Amino acid sequence: MPAESAVLAAERAHLAESRAALRRMREHAESLSADVAGDWVSAQFLESLLEQRVAALADHPGAPLFFGRMDRDDAVGGGDSGAGDLPAVMYVGRRHVHDGDEGRPLVLDWRAPVSRAFYQAGPADPMGWRLRRRFGFSGGELTAFEDEPLRGGAAGPSRILTEEIERPRTGPMRDIVATIQPDQDEIVRADLPRTVCVQGAPGTGKTAVGLHRAAYLLFTHRERLARSGVLIVGPNRAFLGYISAVLPALGEVGVEQATIDDLLGAPTAEEPAEASAVKGEARMADVLRKALWLHVTKPAEGLVVTRGSARYRLADHEVREIAAALRGTTRYGSGRAAFAQRLAHRILVQMEKRGEAPDDRVQEQVARSKPVKHVLDTVWPKVTPEQVLYRLLADPAFLGRAAKGLLDEAEQAAILWPKPARSHRSARWTAADRALLDELRDLVERTASLGHLVVDEAQDLSAMQLRALGRRCGTGSATVLGDLAQGTTAWSARSWREVLAHLGQDGDVTELTLGFRVPGTVLDFAARLLPHIAPALERPRSLRPGAGALEVRRVPDLGAAVVAAAREALARPGSVGLIVPDAAVAAHAAALEAAGLEHAVLGPGPGGGTRLLVVPATLAKGLEYDQVVVAEPAAIAAAEARGLARLYVVLTRAVTSLTVLHRDELPAELNG
Numbered sequence: 110m111p112a113e114s115a116v117l118a119a120e121r122a123h124l125a126e127s128r129a130a131l132r133r134m135r136e137h138a139e140s141l142s143a144d145v146a147g148d149w150v151s152a153q154f155l156e157s158l159l160e161q162r163v164a165a166l167a168d169h170p171g172a173p174l175f176f177g178r179m180d181r182d183d184a185v186g187g188g189d190s191g192a193g194d195l196p197a198v199m200y201v202g203r204r205h206v207h208d209g210d211e212g213r214p215l216v217l218d219w220r221a222p223v224s225r226a227f228y229q230a231g232p233a234d235p236m237g238w239r240l241r242r243r244f245g246f247s248g249g250e251l252t253a254f255e256d257e258p259l260r261g262g263a264a265g266p267s268r269i270l271t272e273e274i275e276r277p278r279t280g281p282m283r284d285i286v287a288t289i290q291p292d293q294d295e296i297v298r299a300d301l302p303r304t305v306c307v308q309g310a311p312g313t314g315k316t317a318v319g320l321h322r323a324a325y326l327l328f329t330h331r332e333r334l335a336r337s338g339v340l341i342v343g344p345n346r347a348f349l350g351y352i353s354a355v356l357p358a359l360g361e362v363g364v365e366q367a368t369i370d371d372l373l374g375a376p377t378a379e380e381p382a383e384a385s386a387v388k389g390e391a392r393m394a395d396v397l398r399k400a401l402w403l404h405v406t407k408p409a410e411g412l413v414v415t416r417g418s419a420r421y422r423l424a425d426h427e428v429r430e431i432a433a434a435l436r437g438t439t440r441y442g443s444g445r446a447a448f449a450q451r452l453a454h455r456i457l458v459q460m461e462k463r464g465e466a467p468d469d470r471v472q473e474q475v476a477r478s479k480p481v482k483h484v485l486d487t488v489w490p491k492v493t494p495e496q497v498l499y500r501l502l503a504d505p506a507f508l509g510r511a512a513k514g515l516l517d518e519a520e521q522a523a524i525l526w527p528k529p530a531r532s533h534r535s536a537r538w539t540a541a542d543r544a545l546l547d548e549l550r551d552l553v554e555r556t557a558s559l560g561h562l563v564v565d566e567a568q569d570l571s572a573m574q575l576r577a578l579g580r581r582c583g584t585g586s587a588t589v590l591g592d593l594a595q596g597t598t599a600w601s602a603r604s605w606r607e608v609l610a611h612l613g614q615d616g617d618v619t620e621l622t623l624g625f626r627v628p629g630t631v632l633d634f635a636a637r638l639l640p641h642i643a644p645a646l647e648r649p650r651s652l653r654p655g656a657g658a659l660e661v662r663r664v665p666d667l668g669a670a671v672v673a674a675a676r677e678a679l680a681r682p683g684s685v686g687l688i689v690p691d692a693a694v695a696a697h698a699a700a701l702e703a704a705g706l707e708h709a710v711l712g713p714g715p716g717g718g719t720r721l722l723v724v725p726a727t728l729a730k731g732l733e734y735d736q737v738v739v740a741e742p743a744a745i746a747a748a749e750a751r752g753l754a755r756l757y758v759v760l761t762r763a764v765t766s767l768t769v770l771h772r773d774e775l776p777a778e779l780n781g
């Protein structure tokens with residue numbers, strides 16, 4: 110056995126060789142020119158591809174080129190193990206690195222099929238390998254390694270994994286590519302056509318898994334997905350900012366990220382929860398379909414087209430038959446176009462009967478003629494989604510017709526505007542309205558589908574919002590991530606089967622139960638709320654016991670206690686999140702200011718470099734901080750209808766320690 114230092118020296122040499130090779134690959138990519146393209150458009154396209162390639166080959170100093178190594182088990186060889194085809198040694202890293210001259214692989218991409226063993230091999234199934242080695246890095250330097258024999262008994266928990274999880278958070282979220290766990294890896298490598306839905310307790314790695322699956326799919330189906338696109342949907346801008354560095358660190362620079370508001374349009378109005386709850390239900394899809402098609406009316410008159418001295422007629426019943434045959438069989442917009450064409454075609458048949466020989470151009474002319482347009486505008490008028498929704502929410506009689514048998518009177522009353530705007534142009538739209546408008550848009554004209562959608566915090570989306578997302582992966586697939594216990598909206602999901610049904614995707618639901626973020630003591634404290642918010646869910650487990658991580662204190666002066674706790678937390682390493690009721694943000698920020706503690710208030714923009722962040726409770730979802738201070742749980746719980754679920758989210762943001770400060774009684778549900 111070589112001495113530890115000799116092993117380290119050899120591995121460092123391999124790292125240096127790989128770095129040099131990557132530099133050469135990048136230089137080569139930079140030397141390529143887009144001039145070979147024949148025209149301006151192709152040149153632009155090629156140039157952007159080359160730029161992406163160069164960006165993807167960047168050597169991120171903080172993200173080591175490889176993190177693991179596997180040694181083949183030559184004793185097994187051949188047989189079913191497949192060991193005969195395996196390389197003697199493979200290094201697993203963020204991307205392929207090869208030696209330019211001989212094309213010799215120095216590092217294999219973690220997403221390559223052969224790399225799967227790094228995540229999945231174990232004593233139960235060594236997959237042809239003898240040894241797994243994990244590397245520890247510090248500031249880009251290889252500083253440690255840890256060997257795990259794959260023959261023989263199971264090894265204990267990996268020190269490198271624990272250290273990786275406990276490493277203080279400073280900036281945005283990091284990738285977990287070096288330490289993906291076997292059950293996470295199963296989800297990451299699910300095949301492209303498969304939609305997977307992951308129910309996971311706080312900190313089980315759902316977000317991480319979703320992002321890594323996107324990277325995996327892009328690698329495995331590069332061309333198809335480059336054409337059709339991959340989109341990550343997250344709850345808010347602060348969250349998207351937090352996760353934005355993960356995919357680029359994995360070499361994927363072309364993935365879009367959006368909130369549901371980015372996709373559907375930002376709301377310009379608010380409304381009572383009763384209204385949005387009704388508007389969020391899937392029944393609204395039927396109401397909208399009826400409302401739209403009510404615009405197609407029975408023709409009262411026929412059609413007369415004059416060409417030269419000739420007149421051609423269609424009787425009213427003929428026009429009616431044509432409209433009836435098309436009604437509801439296509440999208441509204443294409444139905445309208447087809448209606449015009451069929452009317453014109455009937456006229457053409459009459460022309461032919463009279464001995465004329467009209468061609469396609471004549472049909473087009475007739476279809477665009479004034480009389481046909483007149484019939485079109487009266488029978489099948491052009492409508493915009495805004496016009497239809499405006500009419501629906503402003504006109505009780507029209508709503509009554511569209512919602513008959515679908516919404517009862519109270520529900521209709523809940524969504525009708527008490528004081529409608531003057532017209533659809535001046536109407537203001539809520540978040541729920543945006544999803545309705547999107548549904549209408551799709552009923553008029555088909556929405557384009559992407560190749561793959563990753564939907565995070567999916568439990569918070571309404572049926573109508575899920576339908577909107579479903580349209581955007583109609584011919585693709587999705588990764589749906591969430592936690593039923595963290596549902597904080599009026600329309601939060603109660604079952605993943607329903608979520609998948611609204612999304613229109615057939616998928617498997619899997620569960621992640623091992624928490625990586627939150628220490629055990631903190632998780633147990635938060636889990637006291639579970640019977641009250643999601644009784645059917647299992648209690649989450651934590652990877653780390655976290656003795657001493659939780660402190661719950663009743664204090665006479667909340668403001669002063671919060672400042673003191675923040676100061677104490679700042680004395681320890683890592684990020685500090687001070688999570689407070691939204692209404693109390695300004696007061697706490699002012700107190701920190703007065704105490705001279707540098708801080709920022711978390712908002713939609715980039716966080717900046719401050720270690721101490723004041724976090725409004727409603728923005729904490731999906732985020733994490735090393736030290737968390739929560740002020741006044743009762744006020745957080747009381748601030749909204751699903752306040753206990755919000756409190757559960759807030760109490761599960763800590764990686765290292767949670768300090769709960771309260772002047773009022775804790776919510777009874779927390780006194781387990």
Ligand SMILES: Nc1ncnc2c1ncn2[C@@H]1O[C@H](COP(=O)(O)OP(=O)(O)OP(=O)(O)O)[C@@H](O)[C@H]1O
Pocket residue numbers: 273274283284285288289290293309310311312313314315316317318592595625626730731732733761
């Ligand atoms: N296999 C892993 N190795 C190292 N760290 C991990 C692993 N899995 C998850 N983590 C870390 O655990 C933390 C929580 O992960 P993540 O945010 O993805 O969880 P989540 O399930 O989305 O949580 P929440 O429901 O609270 O939003 C992150 O810091 C993540 O990097």
